[in-house]
Amino acid sequence: MIKSPFFLGFIHPIVFFLAVCLLKNSVGYSKKDKPFAVFGYLPEYRLSNFDYEGVFDNGLTHLIFFSLEVDGRTSLPKALDRLPSKDDLQRARQAADSVEGKLLISFGGNSRSEGFSRMTSTVKNRHKFLNALDKLLEEYDFDGIDYNWEYPQSAEEWDAWHLLMMESKQLLLKHRRKEENNSETVNLSTTTTSNIDQNSNTNNTDKKVVRSSEPVVTFTMYLDANHYKVIEHFDLLATADYVHCMAYDARGKHSTLEFAKQGNYSYHYCCCHSLLDIIIIIIISLFICIYMLTYCYRYRVSSNCIRISHATMDTRLAILRTEHKDRGA
DSSP states (O other): OOOOHHHHHHHHHHHHHHHHHHHHHHHHHHHHOOOOOOEEEEEGGGOTTOOHHHHHHTTOOEEEEEEEEEOTTTOSEEOGGGSOOHHHHHHHHHHHHHTTOEEEEEEEOTTOOTTHHHHHSSHHHHHHHHHHHHHHHHHHOOSEEEEEOOOOOSHHHHHHHHHHHHHHHHHHHHHHHHHHHHSOBOOTTTOOGGGSOTTOOSOGGGSOOBOOSOOEEEEEEOSOHHHHHHHHHTTGGGTOSEEEEOGGGSSSSOSOHHHHHHHHHHIIIIISSOHHHHHHHHHHHHHHHHHHHHHHHHHHHHHHHHHHHHHHHHHHHHHHHHHHHHHHO
């Protein structure tokens, strides 16, 4: 085992640095951790005969209907013909509710994001869009919104996206409170057929189910460190419940469970530390390194003095032994 004080002087700061990183990482993870979720995008061209029951029964937690657009002239939602029919939506709703899943509506996407810039540019335009969105949520009973803006081109547009998501979350919460006040609250996890009065003349299908969980706002990002830094700078993560990394542009298999775990680890271990955090940890480590090196230097000087004193004492003892022999002779 290596016991060199100089070795310990170098290794202690390194161990300290790693310990602080791991400790900070574990604390950050506990604060930001969310239940594991499986999202699925369902484009309008795959709506026909889609098996909603099958996907939710096999682990899907959030289904996103992809996608509507924003009309750049009016700031209103457009391409509403891409939404599922009322019958399909009812099947999707029942399948989602059976496992406490969620249904979201998406806006944007590749070649579908032209209207975002003008809609988000003013408070008036955003509120016009959100008022129309409120009616859409009421009619289709969605649990959340996904924004797939590809991509903001200026700092003002990134700021506007942040405001849009924040105001969308407020709208969803207001919408949920409105449902709770005007409808009968049903606990989806405990409702059984035995709770329904089979002899009642009341049409139970007219009663709107109110879900106790929070509504969801999500957005997409490109799988790139620079993109992440921009998103972090404009504080989009503070307003979003989930972020979708577009991993399908990566080579090989994408969206696997292993990749999800790798991305989760990489995010918490590599991205949760700001530049200031890293600088502070490095400075503390340097101070400890200097302290340990100073201690090692003193230890070495002290050891040399002890060795010298031992050598002097040995010399004196040898002289005394010689003197005793001479006296005895």
